[in-house]
Every structure is written in C-alpha cells, then in structure tokens.
Amino acid sequence: MKFKGTVTVWLKESIFDPQGAAVKGSLAAMGFKEVENVRIGKNIVITLEAESPEAAKDLLDSMARKLLANPVTESYRVYVEEEKAGAQR
Amino acid sequence: MKFKGTVTVWLKESIFDPQGAAVKGSLAAMGFKEVENVRIGKNIVITLEAESPEAAKDLLDSMARKLLANPVTESYRVYVEEEKAGAQR
Amino acid sequence: MKFGVVVFPGSNCDSDAYHVLRDVIGADCEYVWHESRDLSGFDALVLPGGFSYGDYLRCGALARFSPVMDSVYKFVDEGKLVIGICNGFQILLEAGLLPGAMLPNDVLEFRCQWVNLKVENTSTPFTNLYKPGEVIRVPIAHGEGNYYAEPEVLDELERAGRIVFRYVDAYGNPTREANPNGAARNIAGIINEKGNVLGLMPHPERCSESLLGGEDGRRVFLSMIKSLETGAFLSK
Amino acid sequence: MADTSQKAPWREMGLKDSEYELIKERLGREPNYTELGMFAVLWSEHCAYKHSKPLLKTLPTEGPRVLVGPGENAGVVDIGDNLACAFKIESHNHPSAVEPYQGAATGIGGIVRDILAMGARPVILLDSLRFGPPDDPRTRFLFGGVVSGIAGYGNCLGIPTVGGEVFFARPYAGNPLVNVLCAGLMKHEDLHRGGAYGVGNVVMVVGHSTGRDGIHGCTFASDVLGEDSESKRVNVQVGDPFMEKLLIEACLEMMASGAVVGIQDMGAAGLTSSCAETAARAGTGLAIDVGKVPQREGGMNAYEVMLSESQERMLLIVSADKVEEVKRIGAKWGLHAAEIGRVTDSGNLEVFHNGKLEASIPVSLLAMGAPEYTPEAREPEYLKKTRNLRDEDIRAPEFGELKDILLRLLASPNIASKEPVYRQYDYMVRTDTVEGPGKGAAVMRVKGTKKGLVFTTDCNGRLVYLNPAAGAAWAVTEAALNVAVTGARPLAITNCLNFGSPENPEIYWQLKEAVRGMGEACRVLETPVTGGNVSLYNETDDQAIYPTPIVGMLGVLDDIEKRIDPGFKRPGDIIAVLGKVWGDARSLAGSEYLEIAHGMVAGDPREPDLDLARGIIDVLTEGAGEGVFSSAQDISEGGLLVALAECCVHGAEGARGCAVSPKALGCGEREDIRVDGMLFGECNTAAVVSFPADLEEKVSEICKRHNVPLSVIGSVQGSSLAVETCGGLRILEVSVEEILSAYKTGLEKSLKG
C-alpha cells in the first residue's frame, strides 16, 4: 500500500527560535498586533510503500530519529495517511 | 479568544525541490528503499488573539499572502484551532 | 550626483559598496538607514548584500517591509537608479520590483567563488561601459541564488533584453558547469522593464580594485555615473 | 534553598570535596545553592585554568608590539599607523561533538564577542578543525555540520573566514576539535577593557534575552527546580547570528559614544563570569538584580539567570550619566539594553532577585580563588615504542612507486585542497582579502595604509603526539614560516591547547612538554603569546586525542604590494631550498608519508632548528622587501615533494612545471640520506623559493648575511614535476594535470568513501 507520511520537526520548546522571533517582529511592524508568538518548523512529506499504516509509521519514525530531526535540539511528530490516487494535498 | 494557527508553506508542485531530493537520496543510502518521494516545506505556528475562528483564519490568511509565502514559488494552507491552556503541541 | 547605500539590519556589504563608491571612484555617497523615508537627496541607491533580518523565513522577505521600502518604490517610479546586489537583488524580488524569486542553490550549499559573467545587454544605465558580449570575472557569495521564474516570464525577459548578466564559461557559453547555483537560463542579473532597477547576485563591489584580484566590477558603478551625468539610458 | 549539608550537591556540579571545603573556609560559611552554582562554573577547568595556569605562566608574553597580553578578553598587538589588532583563538570542541552545526556556530559567536570586548571591530575568522577518519559516517556527519555551522554563522555576520586547517586522524573520531580564531582592528585610542571601573557606574546587559539554555544539566537538582524543569533542560545553545551582527554594530556605536567604561562578553558561565571578572579586574564589587535581566521565559530564578549561557549578550559598565545614550543605541538596533545594577566598593558580587539578596561572594575569591593544580607528570609508555624507529623499519620504496606515493599524498584529505570547505565560507566580504584560503596564510589589506596583515593557524598533532616539545615547537615554526613565505614578519601568536585529561599523568606530561616547546620557540622567534585558550578532557572511552596545541599567528607586511605566494611565476626561474633538508629516516617521523605509504605513526621528531628558522624568516622578509623572490613555500606536511607540487598547482599559466635534483641537498654525500627521506621528510627547517637566474647572486648574498644555507635544486620548466637523482637518473615525472586532479578531488573523494 502507498502512504503519505508527514514528519513535522520543531526546535525544542525551551530553545529560542530566532526565525520565529524575527517573523513575529515583522508581522508586528506590518500591523498584525494580535500575534503573540511565532515558531517555525519543518514539514517533511514522504510518500512510501508499506504493508500497513503501523509499518509506515515505524519506518517514518526511524527516518525521523536517524536523519530528519536532531534529537539534541529538535523534537518531531509523525503522521500517516493512506495515499489516494489523485489526492489533493 | 486565543487561537493557534498553523500556516504550512510548500514549494509549488511544478518546482523541483532539491532539498527534498537530497533527503530522499540520503534516506535511500541509509537503506530506506521504500521512499518514493520527499518534499520539504515550512510549518509556521502562530498564536494569536482573535474574535472568532473565522477572524483568526482571515488574519492568518492575510499574513500568509503578504509575508509568509512567496506567491511566485510557494503555496500555503492555513489551519486554526482554539488554544487550550496547557495544550500539548 | 549622490549615491545612497541602504543599511538594513543585517546588511554586511554596505560598507563595501560605500568604500568603492567613495574611496575608489570618488563619488558622493551616504548611508541610508532602513527607517529613513526621505530619499530626496539621492540620484541612485544601492541595496547591498548581506543577511538582512538574518535572511530568516526567506532571503529578503523581511527587509521588504522596512520603512525605507515605501520610498524606494517612489524613487523607482521617479526613474532614479536602484541596484540590488546579492541580498539586495533578493529584496528587489521580494518587493516585486523585479520578477521571479530565489530558490536555494541547487548544490544546497553556500558558494563563495569567482564566476565568469557575460554582459548580455550594454544599453542600460548599469552596463554602458562594457563591450557587448564581454565576459567579465566577478565573485559570488550566496546560499540562495538559484533564480526562478515562470517560463513565460523568462521568455519575456529574454525577448526584452532584460537578462543583463549570465553565468558563462571562459568562452562566453552559458553551460551547465558554468552555472554555480542552478539559476534558470544561467541568469545572474536582470533589469526591470523601465530599465532603472538592476538586480544581480554577483558582487561588482568586490572586484573594483586590482589588489583584490580583478577590477571588472568597477564599470557597473562608473556606468551609473555616466548615465546620470549624460542622461543616457535613463527613462523619464 | 536546599540544605547543602544534607548531600553533596557540589560533586554533581563538578567541584571536588577539597574545593568545597576551601570555599567554605574562605567564605567563612556554607555557600547557598545559588552561590555554589556560581563557584562551580567559575572554578571549572574551563574558566579557572586550574591545571594549566602554572604552565601558562612560563610562556613569553611580552614584546615591544604587545599592547595587551593574556588576562584580558584577547591580546592586542600594535601594527603601526596608530592601529592595533586584537586576536584570539578559542575551542568549541565539546558542544560541536554533540551538535556540530550549533556547536561550531556558537563557537564563532563566542570568539567574535571576545574581540568586540577589546573595542575592536571583528574582521577576520580562521577555523582549525580535527576529525576522525573521513570514511567513518560519524566523521561525515560532524564534518558537514561543523563546516556549515561556521559558514552559517560567520557568513551572516559578514566577517570573512579566510583560512584554517582540516586534519583527519583516528584519535579525533570521538572528540573532534573545532578551534576558531577571530581578529579585529581598532585605533589605539579605541582600546577597551573588561573592568568594572568607577563606583556608582551602571551595569547593563545588552543583546539577547536570557533563557534557560546552556545551564549544565548536572548542576540541576530536581528538588530545587521541580519536575518540569527536566524537559526544559537543553545543554546546546542555538546561535542567532543576526542578533550577533546587531550586537556588534550596537556595541561599537556605544563604545564610540564614550559611554562605555568597561565591556565584557558573556560566554561560558554567562552573567556569573562576566560580573566576577570585570569586578575582579577593577578591584571593585557589583550589585545586580537578576529580576532586571530581560528574560526569554518567565519564572527564572537567580541560579538560572546567573548560570544561563544564552548567546549574543554583552555586559557593559556605563557612566551613570550616559545610560540613556546606551539605551537609545540599543533601541536603534532593536536590542535589549537593560540596567541591572551598579558598581560598588564592597569587593563582593551581590546578586539580588527583585530586591532579595540571593548571593554575596567576594569577587576575588570567585574569579581568582580557585586552587591551582600541578598534577603528576609521567612520560607516556607509548613513546618507548614509537621513538624506536630505525632506518630498516621503513622499507625504501622503488623508484617506480614514487609517482603513486606522491599522488596518494596529494589526494590525502590532510594535504588535498580544502576548497570543498572554504568555498562555503564568504572569505571576501569586507573587501580586504588579498590572498584568501587555498594557497597558504591569508593576506589582508588594511584600508587606508600600505600594510598587509597575515594570519595562519598550524599544528600537526601527530608530531606533538610523538614528541610534545618538538611538535609544539614545530607548530610555532610552521606558523612563522607560513607567515614569512608571504614576505611578512611574524609578530605574535595566540594558542589553543587541546589535550586529554590532565589528571592522567601521561597527558599532563604531554601538556607540560608542549608548553615548554612552544615557549622556547616563541622566545627564539620573538613571537610572544598574547592569549589563548585551554581545552582539556578531550577524550572518549580512554582514547585521548593527539595532543594538539594550535598556534594562530599574526604577521605584518609593511608593503602589501611586495607580498609573495607559493605559485611559480616564470619558466626559467631558479628553484632553491633555504635552510636544511635532513633527508634521513628520522626526518620521516610522524610524516604523512609514513602513515599513508607504510601505515605507521612512529618516530621521534627532531626539534626545529630555531636559529635557522629565524634566519630563514629574515631572508624571506628581506628578500620579499627587495623584490627578489618570484615565489616561496614552506616545507611541511608531505615534505619537499609536496611543497614543490603545490608550487606547480598555484603556478601561473605556463609556469606550472619544474625539474629538480636534490643533489645539492647533500644526496650522495651523506650516508644516512635516503630518497624517501629527502622527498617526503617533514621535520625540516626549510622553504622552497624561486627567483630569476640573474638574481642568484643577490639571493645568495642575503642568505649568507643571515647564515642560511641556500641550495639550488632545479628550475621552473615544462608542464610536469620531474625529479632526478644525483646520478642524473630521472626517478619521477608526474604531469601537472595528474597533480591537479589528485589535489583538487582528494578531499571530496575521501569523504564519499
């Protein structure tokens, strides 16, 4: 079966996110005063073959641990959905 | 009310994503042969004050259009959820 | 005649441009703080290289919202000259003053090196002192110089002679090997329709003195001065 | 506050029982938890130099050009024209081993703030790197991360990274070395110091807000901080180069405004060390309130604020009447500039939290009271074996093998071009780089003068491992010759002593010997030590690194137009060796050749002939000044043959080949000479020069005057590197294409495996 996995990667909460801070500053300067906080992370979408949703999730988890996220500074989450032919992102 | 908005930003499908290709290559070299495609995007999480979910969404949409995504190369999506105190990401 | 060099938070080639204009060429030149809104004293502006706002989010994306940019639009409307170098080019793209956008270098690395450029259009206020088709040597230093635009936009740029500099080999051919970052059609620099806004990734200010290994860049600034003095290639 | 008498929290913080007792005795009471934390960080090896101070005192630190020696944030050297250069090298090894990108990035951030603290504008960076074998996946991960971290931070700051080193060897596998040198320029009158002078002056924190980052995990005690601090604990700091760039501009503007009485970076141990050190230097006290420190996250206690290592912050001591000016400049650059306390005459560092006294410690005790240790030193066992390298242990290669050996040496990642590294660094920004990375030492112009500044970092850890005193002396000598072959005069050094655990007597012996060798070389070459850094405990699972005392050297060219470089210039030029090439088996000790061709790390490196080195430096600088030399290159890794190959690689169009015969070097006259020793020996006090034939007499006259042997060995010609024996037999010919291809692709190939 084919799956679409999404791994979201974030700087750990206690680590200052300079990008987010700079974007927040610009948003404020542009008049978006409602903004309280901005954090920027990565979204990695991987289409892959696997036997089952669980197997896909395990694979993605292992990719995240080994390559996609740096455990020292980042945390990650894995989501899996079945890929339907012609599905819209 | 306080909301947590997420703006995901992607390179348009028609544009080659070298970073995604490089990650795919690394994954293959590490033995993850099941991977068919990798694309990398940004995840921008913004906590903000707004009157209603619709108002929050409108604000986020406007931020995305003006700043968060570059319309020449990128597309975006906006998601909104109510921020619960102490909610886990 | 007076040049302004805009200083954004994080600009770092501002003093290089200033040095070349004032000390090497002897032009009248002043820094312009990014919060300034008055550009009335200036005839030409340099948006310098560097990492404005850390290049966070996207290169040039945050600088485009600096207060000075409102006045830059007016400045451009008035037909005055604006040159964006490296990060300055990225800011011009983000600001919509030039078409297209930058992607990360296809090598996925920052690249600092000398490149060969072909001067494709010498009928501009920025290149009128070069010979048509001349190949010059200029340094680049960027992580995101992979120029992108829709094919129709590229065709239009070609047709209108708005591709001013292209990455080429020593013989002037725009080969794949000569392209350091994957830019569409080997584009290194483009000009706007009106012909008064130039953006380029290479750094002419880094090769304006022989001591630094080459002087091919100096004529960019001298061309601007000549245009301003004579009115040649200036639109009104 | 937790009752510290119940357990022994100081042990978790890294203090010995005896140190805790000393604190109690000198303080006259038990320190509370916050105070203990402050002692623990300031009395750590990193801050207090407990094991190295007695040794460092033996290094020569004075000279007519030294304006500021060790003790301040960086050394400062007079370079003439009322200008001064501040420079220093520092390590970030341990953070880089954990998170290579951020570790290297914040390493740049830290050393740049040290230079800024002297009042100088930081203008130059060099990086000296050591990794494990290139075919190890861990090495590739570390290498990639470190190089992009340096690029990411340095490029954003707009400070060119103009040189450095990369060396791969097994002992660095678990413990890479990331040393970064920064240099800055200023006018003499702009010199600032890190002193909290003037009772009543205001203490300010400028730059980033303070967060919980970098507070070392082991210093947390859960009963004090509660469960949820566990998840918040992060020991790696994330750099924000954009903030650092703003900090540089803002601090320079603040200093120029005349508001700044004292300035100090906040590096290791953050607020604690910067407060204690500034007060100690000035003989004053400080009273600060951590509640006034801009915080990133709410609810930080005094302990956390005092120990935070959040990056991109500076401590300023400001005249009371200029505080508003400093705040205005801070606001202009979008930075915090917060008043946090005052200079007092109490001699104590008093820490309040919203008015409540949390800590009060005499600054002298905190900053200078740590004990000094002189541990046992014992000559290492391994030396018995490695020293014992005899002539017959090294199989002499057949002539037919020489070409292959040369090409393998050139492709060795330790010798091959480092372009895959430095092309990621913006080495041209600021438009002062006249000779960037790639050819040898970096040559920088100084705008508004005729001068050039020349920088290099050098150290061959393999030589130091085999003979610490000689190896460290070689590091100084090689650096000096690297500088001199540009035509510049070496002025002063900074150093970073990277060693294993000093509590191991064999390692302490290495350290002691290396410092002795370095000191001796610096004395003879008249290049005083203006500062530096010590990084100990570089080991994993009992595998210590090669002892690696890195030397960063500064030289000055009086006239930058008279510089020379290694590349041959004209066919027909005479090629000669200045100095002495031994050519015997011993000169192969610790050579790249021995490791690559024979798989051996062995031998007992000779000490450099320092008087000869001095002479060579005089010949090079004088000769360059008179314009006699076409090119010059020192002999180091890979020996004479690799030096010649490099002269070809960098040669001008049409002048890339040469034919040489080492006959004039004594081949055939001395019994102990062997071909591989002659061609690949590294421990030679020598340089290769080329010059037009009609200048031979002049060159020879200069050499005589300085007592330097001059041996003509061949000439620039053809398009290959050709070597003949004394008998006239051509034993080697390699085309320049083959040389270039091996040299240019070697590093990438070895990293790809």
Ligand SMILES: Nc1ncnc2c1ncn2[C@@H]1O[C@H](COP(=O)(O)OP(=O)(O)O)[C@@H](O)[C@H]1O
């Ligand atoms: N990590 C690095 N960063 C920048 N430049 C480097 C680095 N490593 C080596 N280089 C440059 O490559 C050249 C050759 O290095 P090396 O063989 O160590 O030189 P040297 O002969 O000067 O000791 C030098 O110009 C050096 O500055």
Ligand SMILES: [Mg+2]
């Ligand atoms: Mg060397």
